[in-house]
Amino acid sequence: MQNEIYLDNSATTAVAEEVVQAMEPYWSIQYGNPSSPHLRGIAAEKTMQSCRRQLAELLEADPSELYFTSSGTEANNLALQGIARIPFLARNPGHIITTPLEHPSVLNVLKYLETLGWEISFLTVGSRGEIDPQEMKTLFRNETKLVSIMFVNNEIGTIAPIQELAELIQAENKDRHQKILFHVDAVQALGYIPLSLQSLGVDLMTFSGHKIFGPKGAGLLYQRGKNRLKPLLFGGNQEKGLRPGTENIPAIVGFTKAAQLVTENREANVKHLQQLRRQLLEGIKDIKDYSIHNHPNGAPHILNMSFKGVRGEVLVHFLEQKRIFVAMGAACSSRRRGMSHVLEGIGLPADEILGAIRISLSPELTPNQIHYVIYSLKETVEEIRNIYM
Template sequence: MIYLDNSATTKVLPEIMDTFIAVNEKYWANPSSIHEFGHNTNELLQSAREQVAEILHTSSSKIYFTSGGTESNNLAIFGLANKYKFRGKHILVSKIEHPSVLEAAKQLNTLGFEVEFIPVDSKGIIDLVELQKLLRKETSLVSVMHVNNEIGAIQPIEAISKMVRSNSKAVIHIDAVQSFGKLPIDFKRYDIDALTISSHKIHGLKGSGLLALSKTREVEPMILGGGQEAGIRSGTTPVPLAVCTAKAIRIASASLEKNTTEMKRLTEELVHFLRGFENIKIISPDTRAPHIVTFSVRKVKGEVIINALQKRNVIVSTSSACSSRQTKTSHVLQAMHISDDYIKGVIRLSISSLTTEQEIDTFKKIFTEVINVIKGD
């Protein structure tokens, strides 16, 4: 099988699976228990927290392990909005955010907040002129994804941060689910307040991730109970998942430059190949993330191409795994004003550090066979 849907999820690394099994076997005590077994388990948990904090350049007390990207984004949107509402109740998010941010933001509208959506240009990049117009003194939260999950557009975080700081006292949340491990992102590099990471996007385990805050920021809890995770996310902390999340982050961080260079080389090869077809439009911008290439075949439904490739053991997706089983048009593509001729035929190719040159070569041969049969207008 040739798997080119790594933005949806990645294959778990064997060493991470080994760690998961080992921690379950040796450190299965409740980390909140006061006996020595519980204490030892808690020490392992705190070690994982410290490792992540060192990589992200923040305090270990600001690392909150969660069930993944969706929970982390919800915690950021609701938790930061409520914590800093004394500064104002005006919230800004981009029009192309992940549903876990968009739907949470829409919910804030029903809770007395005013939410506005930042437009993007035809490349999926935030319109900085429009952002400046939308910012107010009472803007208390701005949330932007670093890399868009559907098209790979990279947002200018540094420019956005400077603009937000100059025009408001808003806290800045960055959804780094698609960027961590592919692009540098931490609190030392960027003047931001919160970021989200999901383990299964970086060859870790599903059901795990985190929300990290800068050293000076706080967040209101969403899940109440026994006060675990510094009272921010109550419930017995799944230590094996937390430890594996930290390990996935360490591995991704250590091999970032090497992996990014190789992934960029392979996706540039894909772009060059796809541009050889008359009826194909590259949707991803030239300045895309190194692991995503999104394109469309004129007047052909994406599902037709996906099914044809799947029969040949090649796995790709439409623009997003979150919307691929839905018939509605992607909100990202609508925000980019993709024409009717192309908006239904979007295919996303997403690779990982495990993708090989041979797989790319085989994909090109199979895709050529498929497209010659389908032949879009």
């Protein structure tokens, strides 16, 4: 464990020690159900309220605008399907604008909405995943109901100009009776980008706990103003009936603590991550024939790269022998279906997609560890090339 270098923090993160401690009492001491009328229940309800308040403060939103879910995937589903289930829109499916680089929990929901009669338009993306906000204006139609764009891409770290997009949508909405809603998947943004929901002008935003050193099983949907969405699940009145089911208090407490830590330490973390990233980029320059697929101004924690002639999968397994864990850029090389839609979307040639690995950093890493990673990468890439060439 101690010699392990985990560089797959975009997949999931280790839960921070302080988060584990914060969750500890809520398993078997403060185990109440917030809906219960007795003291045990009331204590749980108070905990929920306090978590919601703290998160609202961190995100500069109103506590009533936050809905806890079980995951980022669920929050994305709730946002998109929740709109499509509004009775008027269910009868009159509209038009949605998005990008081809979204997370599967957005793309696959949109694919499903297409079968219900919704029309989907995709913005074109540049070779580093960048989009042009002005293009969105040309895609607006009378029936456009929703724009869904991720804040930070989970594979290549590209940051979308959310503020600018929100302003364009607001300008467009001025003359509209039926407003266009703006949904942003911010799962990879929290902790890396300052988020002031009050001033950002986004209608819906998705967050996840386990990407920010919090527990799995905790997601959050922000919805500006009062609730307009229709639920996916029916049951009790939890989360104002939008997301019924007994609240997962330990996860909510852990998520809140984790969000607090990454927000409070954001500037220091980002600075540290940028240093590590620079060190890494500088270090691999000695390796021949490599390419970096990230936008230079992307998120500080995500790096995506290929080494010519080296298959991502093989590199992953060689590095794991050195207790270094990185992700494959593409899920699996031999089957077409494993090709990364993001790397395909930005027009990378097939051999670079098959060769891609993703390194996602955490602030816990030290320059010494990165030094070892660079050394191991060099050695491993050379070793594999010797075998294959």
